[in-house]
Structure formats: structure tokens, C-alpha cells
Amino acid sequence: MPSNPSRIINHARSFYDSLPELTSSGDSLLQALVADLVRLTMVCGKADGLIDSPESLVASVYLRYPFMDEAERRVLLEWDYLDSNTKHTIQQHANEIFAKSKNISIAYLETPALINAVSLRSDRSLYDRFCKGLYTFAQLITKADGTVSVEEEIALKKVWNLITTKGPLPPEKPLKQTSAPQASAIPAAAQIAPSDSLDQTLAELNELIGLTEIKEQIKTLINFLKVQKERSSRGLKQPALTLHSVFLGPPGTGKTTVARLMGRILKHLGFLANGQLIETDRAGLVAGYVGQTAAKVDEVVQSALDGVLFIDEAYALAPSEKGEDFGREAIDALMKRMEDLRDKLVVVVAGYEGEMQKFLDANPGVRSRFSRHYKFPDYTPEQLLLIFEKFCTSGQYNLAPEAKAALAILLDGMYQRRGPTFGNARQVRNLFEKILEIHANRVAGILPLTEEVLTTITAEDLPGE
Known part of the structure; x- marks a missing residue:
């Protein structure tokens, strides 16, 4: 209790x-x-x-x-x-x-x-x-x-x-399983606001901390797609477009955020009708009995039609060395849907770079279907500090100068000691929440409790290493 x-x-x-x-x-x-x-x-x-x-x-x-x-x-x-x-x-x-x-x-x-x-x-x-x-x-x-x-x-x-999915209301009745996904049966998803625009989406992308190479890759993709759109409007031949992507990197590096922005970008460029992001993982795709996994994959794909299907920790679908499981069935079903629905679906698979090789080698056709690879590196100590300051701004807190200096040292130590599962922005968020608890304990007995006291984080509020 x-x-x-x-x-x-x-x-x-x-x-x-x-x-x-x-x-x-x-x-x-x-x-x-x-x-x-x-x-x-x-x-x-x-x-x-x-x-x-x-x-x-x-x-x-x-x-x-x-x-x-x-x-x-x-x-x-x-x-x-x-x-x-x-x-x-x-x-x-x-x-x-x-x-x-x-x-x-x-x-x-x-x-x-x-x-x-x-x-x-x-x-x-x-x-x-x-x-x-x-x-x-x-x-x-x-x-x-x-x-x-x-x-x-x-x-x-x-x-x-x-x-944080500001989607349309869900259907009043559960969707019936069909043999093939239908665009009209999309369940509640992240509907993009009518006022949203490509410029607004790109502004949000550029405001993300770090990710310089990712931003350049997306800029190149946008230019490529704009040119292909113009060629198509003039009746010129287009190369076969493959937008399915692999996001490689540790947790907390912005993979889901970038995938969501990519959906909006593809919508504004006219390559996806809705651009919503549907996130899933092995548990959302794999069933416990023979024959059920393909139907489960179909259901998830159906919800992502005309948008982006984001599969986190996709390497977990690769068959283990201990023997066959239903992950292979999920991969096979997914590959077929990706091929059949290539004009209505973009699949983004994500996970640690080393482990993702297992997924890409799980089926002879997997690697060829994911021609676009994006590498998300760990944030630097300086970037981790910027992320912390961003949390402060959104939470209406101010970081005192001595606290900022001490925090920079603390974050540098976290970075130097990081392991393969280092949480990056997620770890900074956890640290931020811990500091707020220490801050609350410190100021609770202060009188008068002014706005400055309530909003200022000092060096006293930082946890010991």
C-alpha cells in the first residue's frame, strides 16, 4: 500500500x-x-x-x-x-x-x-x-x-x-477485422491541425536540440520529393519512391519526435493523405497463437494507413537464437503490407544500431525495403544542459547561475559514465523531476514563499553524484 x-x-x-x-x-x-x-x-x-x-x-x-x-x-x-x-x-x-x-x-x-x-x-x-x-x-x-x-x-x-495524440474521436463501435486494411477504417490517430503547415513543421524540426545530420538528411529528402512532385506534374518519369526508414540510436534521442514530424512533412508535400503517427512494438504486432499474428499486424497497419507506422525496438521481432517464434510471422506479414500499400503507408523501424542489424537480416527482403537510414547519436553534455534548460522554461523554473555551472559538471559526469542504455533526454527529464522534488523540500518551509523562491533552482537543489 x-x-x-x-x-x-x-x-x-x-x-x-x-x-x-x-x-x-x-x-x-x-x-x-x-x-x-x-x-x-x-x-x-x-x-x-x-x-x-x-x-x-x-x-x-x-x-x-x-x-x-x-x-x-x-x-x-x-x-x-x-x-x-x-x-x-x-x-x-x-x-x-x-x-x-x-x-x-x-x-x-x-x-x-x-x-x-x-x-x-x-x-x-x-x-x-x-x-x-x-x-x-x-x-x-x-x-x-x-x-x-x-x-x-x-x-x-x-x-x-x-x-499527446490530439486525434479525432474513436469510432463508437470496434473495428471489424478485415482481410486487408481499408483506408476508411482508420481508428483514432494523431490528426494534424488544419492550421499546420510545412513551414511550421520545419520550424519545429529546426528547434530540436542537436540532430544536425538528421535535419540535413530530412532537408535533402524534402528537396528530392519536391522535385519528383514537379516532374510528376509535368508528366515526366519518376523513380520508384521508397520512404520506409530505419532510425538507429539509443533511447531519448528524439526518434519518435522526428518520426512524428516526418509524417506531417510527408502530408504537406502530398505523399501521405493524413500523416498521423501510430506507434507500436513487438507486443502490438505479435500474437500468442499460430495464424493470429498476421491478423494483428493487419489491424495495426490499418490504423496507420495514410500515415506513419513507427515500430520501436523493432529488433525484438527478429527470431531469437533459442528457436522460432511468431516474430518472423509478423515481419513476413509486415513486408507484404509494405509492398502492397507502398503509396499509402510509411514504416519507420527504430532501435539500437547493433541490435537493428538482426532485424534487417531477419528476412531477405527486409533490408532492401528500408533504404533510408538515420543515425541518432547520444546528446553531448552541452546539449543535455540545453535540454534541461528547455524543461525549466516549459515548467516555469529559472536556473540560478551557480546551479547551471554545477549542473553542467553533473551532466558531463553522467555523459562520461554513460553505457549503451544511456537515456539521454529521458535521463535528463528524470533528473529534472528529481531536482524539483529536492527544490520543493527546500522551499516548503521558507516564509514568505515568493514567486522567485518558487521558481528558482539553486545549486542546493542538485542531487549528489
Whole structure:
């Protein structure tokens, strides 16, 4: 059981208080949020097995909070002193919802599109607050039992992609499996805003820290595609275009972000109709029984039609040395779909450079279908510092000069000691969150608590090496 349940109720209070639109915009938005909280609990809670009691408690508080009065909320703050029957009654609410939702799809979230629509009409910061609040909920779920497993870390990455997908609303009924994907059956995906443009997308690409060679490669690709488009308009012959790509590099180096931008670029250039990004991995493509994997691949491909299918850690699909598994079946099915749908689908496979060779050699036709390779290097210490400062800016924090100097030394040490699984920007984010906790402990007792105190990170807030 979590050692501090009052922390959960305070997070829930902060989440709903900062987003009054959730309770003031009608029941449909609140119902969609309840469904999405269940989805996130299932993604994070089941990442390392079944949803356990600590995780269920976090979900219970968030699911019940908007429907509780202050007296009920005060009861939760006294969790450690409640009898077991009362605790069971509180958690039973969430368990009943989970039982009714066992067949709910976790391939999409409903509320991001709704919140984004409200945000565009009124407060444009609303969507950012919503994303951060929902991600905090997911983090509480994964940390509920006191440890965060590798599976849960992967789940959090999926959660962030789900949360930040401003897609259209999902279909009211589940899509029926067809023998071949149909463009009209695309489920909820990252719809690109009508106001988006190629210039805006390129500006976002150029604002990314580092990735100089990647940016040059994409610029070359854009010029090539523009020329081919012009040749086509004049009736001149075009070479066969292969846009499927391999993104090579360690985690946290911007592969997913660049893939999402590439989808938008290809849409604006007229090579993809929608340009949405659908992210998946081995678990999303491989089934447990003979004959089911191809159908599972078809379902994922269907959701990515007219956009980009991003397969993270694609090397996990390569058959292991211990024997045959269904990964080969997934690769075979994927290769066929890539060939059949080459004008409606771009596949990007990603992973560590060494391991990805296993994937490219898994099938005689794999390597030839991925002619474009992009290498994402580790960020330098200077770039890691810029990333940290970017987190500070977005979070409304200021880095004091002495803190910046000390942080530069800390990040340089992290870089020098890095191993093959170094998390780059992801590791910087974890460090940023740790520093915010230390900062909060330091300033909590300061009076008066001025805005400068609340927003300034000092050298005291940095953790020891």
C-alpha cells in the first residue's frame, strides 16, 4: 500500500482544480476522462502483471474524486487510520469499473482530442496542463508499489504518446477485422491541425536540440520529393519512391519526435493523405497463437494507413537464437503490407544500431525495403544542459547561475559514465523531476514563499553524484 495516500488525493485535487473544464463542460467529457483513466491504469498497472492494490488505490482516488464531496475526500486523507472494510469499499469502486472495462481498447485515448478542441477555443495552455496532469497520474500508478520496472518504464513511454495524440474521436463501435486494411477504417490517430503547415513543421524540426545530420538528411529528402512532385506534374518519369526508414540510436534521442514530424512533412508535400503517427512494438504486432499474428499486424497497419507506422525496438521481432517464434510471422506479414500499400503507408523501424542489424537480416527482403537510414547519436553534455534548460522554461523554473555551472559538471559526469542504455533526454527529464522534488523540500518551509523562491533552482537543489 502506498506510504502516503494523502499525496495521491492532493495530486487528484491539483489535477481537477487546474482543469475546471473537466467538470464544467458536461458529462460527456467527464465520462471520457473516466474511460481514459481506466485505459492508463490498464497500460501501466498491467505492464508488470495484474493491477495490484496500491495501483488500484491511485485509480480509485482519481476515478472517484470529481464525484466526492469534501467529507469523503477528508476520509481518504485519513487512510492509514481507516478499517479494512472501509478501505475495501473505497477501492471496490475502481475494481467494478475495471471489471466492466476488461474489453476496452487501449489503442487510443478519448480526452486529448476533446481537451485540445476546448483549448483551441479558449485557453491554449489547457491542453498542456491536461497532458502533464494525466502523465502524473500514470507515474503514480507505476510508482504505487515502490518500484518502477523496465516494463513500466516502457509503458510510460507509450502513455506519453497516447496522451499527446490530439486525434479525432474513436469510432463508437470496434473495428471489424478485415482481410486487408481499408483506408476508411482508420481508428483514432494523431490528426494534424488544419492550421499546420510545412513551414511550421520545419520550424519545429529546426528547434530540436542537436540532430544536425538528421535535419540535413530530412532537408535533402524534402528537396528530392519536391522535385519528383514537379516532374510528376509535368508528366515526366519518376523513380520508384521508397520512404520506409530505419532510425538507429539509443533511447531519448528524439526518434519518435522526428518520426512524428516526418509524417506531417510527408502530408504537406502530398505523399501521405493524413500523416498521423501510430506507434507500436513487438507486443502490438505479435500474437500468442499460430495464424493470429498476421491478423494483428493487419489491424495495426490499418490504423496507420495514410500515415506513419513507427515500430520501436523493432529488433525484438527478429527470431531469437533459442528457436522460432511468431516474430518472423509478423515481419513476413509486415513486408507484404509494405509492398502492397507502398503509396499509402510509411514504416519507420527504430532501435539500437547493433541490435537493428538482426532485424534487417531477419528476412531477405527486409533490408532492401528500408533504404533510408538515420543515425541518432547520444546528446553531448552541452546539449543535455540545453535540454534541461528547455524543461525549466516549459515548467516555469529559472536556473540560478551557480546551479547551471554545477549542473553542467553533473551532466558531463553522467555523459562520461554513460553505457549503451544511456537515456539521454529521458535521463535528463528524470533528473529534472528529481531536482524539483529536492527544490520543493527546500522551499516548503521558507516564509514568505515568493514567486522567485518558487521558481528558482539553486545549486542546493542538485542531487549528489
